[in-house]
Amino acid sequence: MNKLLDGISASATVAFNNMAKKMKQEGKSIVSLAGGDPDFETPKRIRDALSSAVSSGKTHYCDSRGITPLRERIALKLKTENGISCTADNILVTPGAKYAIYLAVMSICSAGDEVLLPQPSWVSYEAMARLAGAVPVGFPLSASDNFILTEALLESYITERTRLLIINSPNNPTGRVLTASEWEAVRSVVKKHDLYLISDEVYEKIIFDGRKNISPASFEDIKTKTITINSFSKSYAMTGWRIGYMCAPKFVTELCYLQLSHEISCTNEFVQYAALEAFNCEEESAAMCAEYERRRDYLVQEISSLPGFKVIKPEGAFYLWVHIEHENMDSSALAMWLLEKAGVVTVPGDAFGKGGEKCLRLCFAYSFSDLEEAVRRIKKCL
Numbered sequence: 001m002n003k004l005l006d007g008i009s010a011s012a013t014v015a016f017n018n019m020a021k022k023m024k025q026e027g028k029s030i031v032s033l034a035g036g037d038p039d040f041e042t043p044k045r046i047r048d049a050l051s052s053a054v055s056s057g058k059t060h061y062c063d064s065r066g067i068t069p070l071r072e073r074i075a076l077k078l079k080t081e082n083g084i085s086c087t088a089d090n091i092l093v094t095p096g097a098k099y100a101i102y103l104a105v106m107s108i109c110s111a112g113d114e115v116l117l118p119q120p121s122w123v124s125y126e127a128m129a130r131l132a133g134a135v136p137v138g139f140p141l142s143a144s145d146n147f148i149l150t151e152a153l154l155e156s157y158i159t160e161r162t163r164l165l166i167i168n169s170p171n172n173p174t175g176r177v178l179t180a181s182e183w184e185a186v187r188s189v190v191k192k193h194d195l196y197l198i199s200d201e202v203y204e205k206i207i208f209d210g211r212k213n214i215s216p217a218s219f220e221d222i223k224t225k226t227i228t229i230n231s232f233s234k235s236y237a238m239t240g241w242r243i244g245y246m247c248a249p250k251f252v253t254e255l256c257y258l259q260l261s262h263e264i265s266c267t268n269e270f271v272q273y274a275a276l277e278a279f280n281c282e283e284e285s286a287a288m289c290a291e292y293e294r295r296r297d298y299l300v301q302e303i304s305s306l307p308g309f310k311v312i313k314p315e316g317a318f319y320l321w322v323h324i325e326h327e328n329m330d331s332s333a334l335a336m337w338l339l340e341k342a343g344v345v346t347v348p349g350d351a352f353g354k355g356g357e358k359c360l361r362l363c364f365a366y367s368f369s370d371l372e373e374a375v376r377r378i379k380k381c382l
């Protein structure tokens with residue numbers, strides 16, 4: 001067995017999601033708040049565009065970097081919406097943001113390089129660093145400080161092997177959105193230590209209370225060190241389509257292109273043509289965000305009123321990070337307890353690294369009635 005796979009287990013969120021689906025198929029009475037998969041249908045005009053693309057024969061191998069019209073449209077979006085000056089040459093289209101992040105980590109890191117991960121963080125970053133032979137350096141952000149990231153904290157984990165910092169805002173699982181001053185701290189550390197920065201912005205359009213996403217690649221002085229990751233999955237309810245992208249300095253996209261061309265040849269051609277239509281679906285995307293905000297408000301109010309349950313109001317993404325005070329139970333035991341006693345599936349916090357020990361992640365990309373049922377069951381079992 002390849003030693004790089006030592007100690008890597010399957011994604012916890014995927015595992016818990018699959019478990020919930022299996023239990024439902026077996027006829028068990030289960031409410032799942034586990035997966036990060038919107039319950040909305042992909043907007044109709046994107047589905048129609050897919051049918052047209054297939055009917056008109058867009059069913060072949062295509063440019064490994066992504067079809068030109070899509071790369072040009074993504075570059076235009078990044079310029080106008082995110083303030084990133086780029087061209088189609090900086091864009092690589094991938095089957096999902098997950099693969100784009102993996103390619104970027106593989107391109108940047110050599111064996112022994114350290115990858116800084118403020119935690120709790122998305123489950124796959126650590127595994128990706130390990131697969132590249134690098135060393136993930138997870139460090140906890142303080143929940144009592146609303147997970148604020150400071151320059152001093154970042155500095156305290158920098159060594160001469162630090163190569164890459166990965167930031168995800170809006171954040172899975174905490175729902176935090178970095179402020180302008182936190183981004184200034186990141187900018188300063190990236191510049192001072194000549195690090196690479198991966199900015200995972202897959203939840204950029206799921207952001208609440210009028211906040212705005214900041215893209216660090218718009219800072220001219222760190223632009224050549226920043227890889228922006230984005231996806232159609234969450235913004236347009238297109239998780240199953242598997243389409244995302246990166247925007248990076250050309251030499252990084254070229255290194256990623258090399259790998260992609262050998263590993264998968266290209267992203268599905270017809271899916272890329274359909275994805276072009278997503279840029280005409282901002283209204284639908286905003287409506288989904290408004291509904292997520294309504295669900296957030298409901299869940300925050302209900303869960304925070306339960307004895308021993310502490311929550312931090314999410315500022316973006318569609319997850320509620322819940323701290324549960326219980327002397328004898330860690331996060332896995334808490335998740336099993338909720339599953340067995342209430343039939344509610346959640347994801348244990350320790351899957352997200354440091355700071356998740358007594359926590360659970362509840363996803364609110366499920367229908368309002370599912371959320372109400374989950375709350376009813378949790379109240380009953382308490």
Ligand code: PLP
Binds near residue numbers: 096098232233
């Ligand atoms: N990044 C984060 C923070 C995520 O939560 C996810 C999916 O859950 C991804 C990336 C992967 O997105 P995609 O479906 O585009 O691969």
